[in-house]
Amino acid sequence: MDKIVKVLQKLKNEYGTVPWNWHTRQNPFKVLIATIMSQRTRDPQTDEASKALFERFPTPEHLASAPLEEIEKLIKGVNYYKTKAVRIKEVSSIIVEKFGGRVPQDMKTLMSLPGVGRKTANCVLVYGFHKSALPVDTHVHRISNRLGWVRTKTPEETEKELKCVVPTEWIPFINDLLVKHGQTVCKPIKPSCNICVVKKFCKYNEATSQNYTQS
Template identity: 40%
Template sequence: MPSKETVNKIIEELERLYPDAGCSLTYSTPLQLLIATQLAAQCTDERVNIVTKELFKKYKTAEDFANADLKALEQDIRPTGFYRNKARNIKECCRMIIEKFNGEVPDSMEKLLMLPGVGRKTANVILGNIYNIPGIVVDTHAKRLSNRMGLTKEEDPVKIEFDLMKIIPREKWSKFSNQLVFHGRAVCKARKPDCEACSIRPYCVYGQKTLK
């Protein structure tokens, strides 16, 4: 595991670079964020935001999604990929929200994980952005950057989440996750990270290797 000093330096630099980093998905209600996050699986937030701009005009409530024609919903979300599974999960998820949670998006990890199509990543997005309950969101950016930086050696998202929870102060969990996304898009890209332009390089295992 990295030293506390190294972790603090990484946190400080991310805070300097992205002080206002927040959720990239566009939403107005807890339900909209839940749906958008489910659609974001294996899809860019940018494309999801394009799709949901019209989707949320057509489906405004949990009842609207639960009662939607499955084939029509599939076509409405088709550009996000894996649309058949996503449409089925969204309908079942909204039906459960109505039947078990009085139409409200749950506010605990345990309850959120009961919903079809909701894993720890989606649950942490909801908890952090809606209910101000800190959580580490491990998406493709967080997985890639945390490994490159040497914050974890794990590949499994849940194991990465728990590794990061041990070394990142709890009150910073949600924002740190968003900052990793911003840095992954701007500098530490999947195919060709721009290590020469990266101010985190002095504290990054991968960045140090590129110096040799």
């Protein structure tokens, strides 16, 4: 079996398959809004806030005409909530007025929306429309490099290289699994390599553990 698949299988065994923001998936508009909310924000906060928001304003039409203050209040708790409230309303209006209430299905149009960058657009494509898209955030970028799967400077490079080395059927799981691993074990600073289930496949661990195993 391929080495990368082995690692992904181990991570899947460790962390399970329940995706973040599961209640929004298969609804492209909800995926879009919830993903904007999730930027630089921890999971549980976003999850609760997005549920509250969609209960009150379930569609682009509702959000486009919602009072800004009410949106702010409902999503308070997520990072940048004031800026995001403005963008959520803007995005909803654009979708209603320019796209007939439908979320665009291509990278370029998605990224033209306010508050939507490459990572968010890819989330919409893969979780909303089941396309073969790979959202790369700081965790995916960092861990892919530590493991030695890629050698890249930017998230976009990582996205392209990962798509070449990871089997298609695993693409939709990469983000969830590596983010979970990155939050709990493979942290940006002082990663807990001693408890890592994939350390024997990891270049970073190989390089850093040498200092201790010698002598």
